[in-house]
Amino acid sequence: MEHIINYLRTHRQQHLDELFDLLLIPSVSTLPEHADDIRRCAEFVAQHLSNIGLKQVEIMPTGGHPVIYAEWLEQKNVPTLLIYGHYDVQPPEPLDLWLSPPFEPTIRDGEIYARGASDDKGQFWAYIKAIEAFLKNDSVLPVNVKLLIEGEEEIGSGHLHQFVLDHAEQLKADAILLSDNSQYQRGTPTICYGTRGLVHGEIHVQTAARDLHSGSFGGLADNAIQVLADIISALKNEREQVTIPGFYDEVAMVSDAERANFESLPFDDNELKQEIGIRDVIGEEGYPPLVRRWARPTLEINGIVGGFTGEGTKTIIPAKAMAKVTMRLVPNQDPQKIADAAKAYIEQTLAPSSARVAFIGGADCRAYLTPMNHPIFEPVTRALRATYGKEPVFARTGGTIGVLSTFSNTMGVPIVMIGLCNPDDNAHAPNEHFTEELYYLGIEAAARALYELREWK
Numbered sequence: 001m002e003h004i005i006n007y008l009r010t011h012r013q014q015h016l017d018e019l020f021d022l023l024l025i026p027s028v029s030t031l032p033e034h035a036d037d038i039r040r041c042a043e044f045v046a047q048h049l050s051n052i053g054l055k056q057v058e059i060m061p062t063g064g065h066p067v068i069y070a071e072w073l074e075q076k077n078v079p080t081l082l083i084y085g086h087y088d089v090q091p092p093e094p095l096d097l098w099l100s101p102p103f104e105p106t107i108r109d110g111e112i113y114a115r116g117a118s119d120d121k122g123q124f125w126a127y128i129k130a131i132e133a134f135l136k137n138d139s140v141l142p143v144n145v146k147l148l149i150e151g152e153e154e155i156g157s158g159h160l161h162q163f164v165l166d167h168a169e170q171l172k173a174d175a176i177l178l179s180d181n182s183q184y185q186r187g188t189p190t191i192c193y194g195t196r197g198l199v200h201g202e203i204h205v206q207t208a209a210r211d212l213h214s215g216s217f218g219g220l221a222d223n224a225i226q227v228l229a230d231i232i233s234a235l236k237n238e239r240e241q242v243t244i245p246g247f248y249d250e251v252a253m254v255s256d257a258e259r260a261n262f263e264s265l266p267f268d269d270n271e272l273k274q275e276i277g278i279r280d281v282i283g284e285e286g287y288p289p290l291v292r293r294w295a296r297p298t299l300e301i302n303g304i305v306g307g308f309t310g311e312g313t314k315t316i317i318p319a320k321a322m323a324k325v326t327m328r329l330v331p332n333q334d335p336q337k338i339a340d341a342a343k344a345y346i347e348q349t350l351a352p353s354s355a356r357v358a359f360i361g362g363a364d365c366r367a368y369l370t371p372m373n374h375p376i377f378e379p380v381t382r383a384l385r386a387t388y389g390k391e392p393v394f395a396r397t398g399g400t401i402g403v404l405s406t407f408s409n410t411m412g413v414p415i416v417m418i419g420l421c422n423p424d425d426n427a428h429a430p431n432e433h434f435t436e437e438l439y440y441l442g443i444e445a446a447a448r449a450l451y452e453l454r455e456w457k
């Protein structure tokens, strides 16, 4: 293994140059004008995978942007790992807040600045460089690998769910490995073993055929914004509990061991207040902060529209209002059940007779969890300890990677997420960056993980 690490350390400049080539391509998935860039990015990655000796490299169509598939399956009696990543990126706007152009990668103060540097180009590229190092030096990999690099993660992986179902046999593996998340905190190697699920919806309220004169009809006609506000405020109680009937029925309790782990991780209310500019830390009564962040479901109002908000005064009773809502789910909540329960509660219980109220929502995905004590985490722990010279911590994430629940439902295999970048890398924001040193260490961590996992199972 040490010859691989030595090789990686003497090829850092090459690995940086290649990442820069990848970061130059503005593969923004949400904007139609970047469709050619998406295609070019997929071709760039696929070509590279062929060049380094991976087999069956293919750009495979989906209903949307294509996925890249590649494999190397030439070892006997070793596990097969499916490595997941995404080559698409978020839009870079607002451009004027970038200190250097988003698609001209630049190093400042030891940080690689570019859209996609950490999310997720720099992180999935680390695995490709680790694979290359083994193939160049040993002509074999310590494990068998399949790579699945998608192009729609930033727009919800809408077509990947079906793709995974349609190609279940081709994608079959003993475990799934990915890095599309950050370390728990700066300088802390992190194994992430769970994400939350998601339900989304819109609450539409209509109280009259049109906006009404508040002088003529105030005191007679209901107000759509008032009704919407009442509904929204009834969705949670004063203990920050969601009031949708049955919402918590299937929530898996956190084991004592996991709760102890959460409580062992540093978490400082004051630091959080500083970092994100909040005045108080709030949350569901009776649960410590990291349990609330990772292992309890939440409901948020994401946006609200209605009425008159222009300059001056307009004395109306607005007839229509709408709010967008999302809920983060945890194991074992069923997103469809939750969406149905929200609809019934909002439309039948909370809606007053004076208004037409509709909840239009849908189930996005379930949460996923690999048990913290799963044996796969032992070799991964060894790999991270050797790379970073520290014991890794175990964390969940409060966020959602939709395809993971599809993977775990179709394959039933453990999923390991290794955070390679810092938590304050501005993913999705202007001046996204990836610490140059962490990029190189990430490649070493990926190489050591492949090596250590050879005897797992």
Ligand SMILES: [Zn+2]
Pocket: 086, 119, 120, 153, 180
């Ligand atoms: Zn990502």
